[in-house]
Amino acid sequence: MKADGDQRAGLLDQRAGLLYGIGAYGMWGLVPLYWPLLEPAGAMEILAHRMVWSLAFVAIGLLVLRRRRWIPELIRQPRKLGLIAVAAVTISLNWGFYIWAVNTGHVVEASLGYFINPLVTIAMGVLLLKERLRPAQWTAVFIALAAVLVLAIGYGQPPWISLVLAFSFATYGLVKKKINIGGLESLAAETAVLFLPALGYLVWLGASGSATFGSEGTGQMALLAATGVVTALPLICFGAAAIRVPLSTLGLLQYLAPVFQFVLGITYFHEAMPPERWAGFSLVWLALVILTWDALRNARRTRSEALRLTAEAAEAAATTTASGSGSGLAQAEAPLPVTEPAPSRPREPDPR
Template identity: 75%
Template sequence: MKAQNDQRTGLLYGFASYGMWGIVPLFWPLLQPAGAIEILAHRMVWSLAVVGLALLVLRRWGWMAELLRQPRKLALTAVAAALVTVNWGVYIWAVNNGAVVEASLGYFINPLVTIALGVLVLGERLRRTQWAAVGIAVTAVLVLAVGYGRPPWISLILAVSFALYGLIKKQLGMGGLESLTAETVIMFLPALGYLLWLGSRGESTFTAQGPGHAALLASAGLVTAIPLICFGAAAIRVPLSTLGLLQYMAPVFQFGLGVLYFHEAMPPARWAGFSLVWVALSILTWDALRTARRSRALRLDALSAHLPSSVPSPVPSPLPTPERETA
C-alpha cells in the first residue's frame, strides 16, 4: 500500500514539474537584454537562495553532514549539477534565439533516452506496445532531423543531459529539495564569480536595466527551483519508464508555444515528424491505461481470494444455502 501511495504521489509531482516546464519559454525572453550565460548564472545564485530559505523554514539540515561523509554520493551530486547546468544554459539560449520548437524536439527525444537508460542500466522491462511506441518515436526523430537539414544539436544536448540527470537523481535517492540544494551549492561560487566579473566590466544588466529587470532576474530562482523540486520528488518514486511517458507533457506545451505564440516555421517534414511523435505518445498512453486497469483488477481478485480465509467458518447447516461453499 505504501508503495502505491508513493507512486501516486510521484505521479502528481511529475505532472506538476512537466506542466511548469511546458510554459517556461514564456519567461526567458522577459529577461532580455541579459545574455544566456548571465541568465544562467542568476538561475544558479537565486535558486540557492530559494531552496536555502525553504530548508531554513523546514529545519532540514541533517542530510548535509551525511552527504559529506559519502564521497561517491557527493561525486554523483557534482555530476548532476554539471548536467543540469548544461541543460539550463542550452535551453535558455535556444528559447531566446528563436529555437523553441527545436528545444521541444529535445524533450520529445528525452523520454526515449530515459526509457533506454531504464532498460540498459536499471534492467527495467518494456512491453511490446511500449517497444512499438519507441520505434515510432525514433522514426519521428529521424524525420525531424532530416527536416532541419542538420543534426539537431540543441535537441540532442537537451535530451541526453536531462536523461542522465534523471538517472543520477534516481540513484542518489535524495529528496527533491535536498538534492537541488546540494547541486546549487556546487554551482553557486562559479555563478557568483561570473556575475561579479561581469559587473566589474560594466556589462551586467542586473542594475543597468532598472529594478523591474533585477526583480525578474531574481525570480529565476523560483522559476527554476519549484519544478526541479517536483521532478526530484517524482524521480525517486516512479520508474524511469513512467517518467518517460510524463515527459511528453512539457514538449507538447513548448511546441504549441513555438508555433502559435512565437510563430516559428513549420515546414511539412516537421509536421510529419511531430505527427509520428503524437502517434507514439497515444500508444504509450493507451498502454499505460490498459496496464493500470489490469493491475487494479488483479489486486481486487487477490483481495477477494484472500478474504474468505480470514473469516471464521460458519457452523455447518443441515440445509443447503444459496452461497458458494468454501473448502
C-alpha cells in the first residue's frame, strides 16, 4: 500500500511538473503579445524597465523565501562574479533584440532564432568545449546550415535577427552552466549587474523629456512595471518543472515557445511567409526532428544500459550472498574435530 501511495504521489508530482513546464514555455511563447502593449516606449526603454522591475520583483521573492545565504558566498568568488557579468550582458542583448524584433514586425524571424538555438548550442559545444557529436547530430547541424543559406537567399541577406538571438542565448546558456546557481538567484545577480546603468538611462530619459513612463497614463505605467513579473514568473515555473520532470521531457517542451511565436507571427501579426521562408523553416524543423529523435534514442539506450548494469550488480550481489550463506552453513554442519584430552601431570610433593 505504501509503495502504491508513493507511486501515485510520484505520478501526480510529474504531472504537476509537466503543467509547470507547459506554463513556462507557453508564457515565453505568448510574450510577443505583451511588448506591443508598451508602445510608444522604445525597445531600450522597455529593456531598462525590465531590468529594474525584474530585480525588484525577484528581490522581494527571495526575501519572502529567505534565500539570502548565496549572496556572501557569491561575493567571495570573483571568477563567478565575472561570469555573471558576462551572462548579464548576453541576456540583455538577447532581450533587447527580441523586444525590438517583435515591435518592428519580425516575430517569425525571432521565432527562428529560438528554433535554431539548440543547434547553435551543439555547434558551440564542438567549437569551444571540443565535444564529440554523434552522426545524427552532425546531420542536424549541416541541415541547419543549409536552412540558414536558403533563408539568406530568401531574405537577400543572412537572417541576422535569428542569428543574434540564437548565438546570444546559446552563449548565455554556456555561461550559466559554469555559474551553477539557482534560477531566481541568477536572475537577481544578473539584473543587479545592470541595475544602475538601466536606472541611470531611465533617469536620463525622464530628465530629457523622452520617457513614456508617467506620460502615457497609469495603465502604461502598470504594464511597464509588470515587466518584472513577465520576466520572473516563467522562470519560476521552469524551475518547478525542472525538478519534477525528466530532462528529455523539458527538451521537447522547449519547442513550444518558438512554435507559439511562429503561429502568432503568421496569424496575429500577419507577417509574410514566401515559399523560400517555408523551405528554410522546413529544413530547420527537419534538423530538429533528427536531433530530438537522436536524443530520445540515446536517452533510452543509456537508461537500458543503466538498468542492465543495475540488474547485473544485483544478481552478482545475490550470488555472492548465497555463496557466502552456503559456505557458512556447510561450516556450521561440519562435525567438530574430536581432540584427545591432555595427559595430567603428576602432582609434585608438598614441600612441607
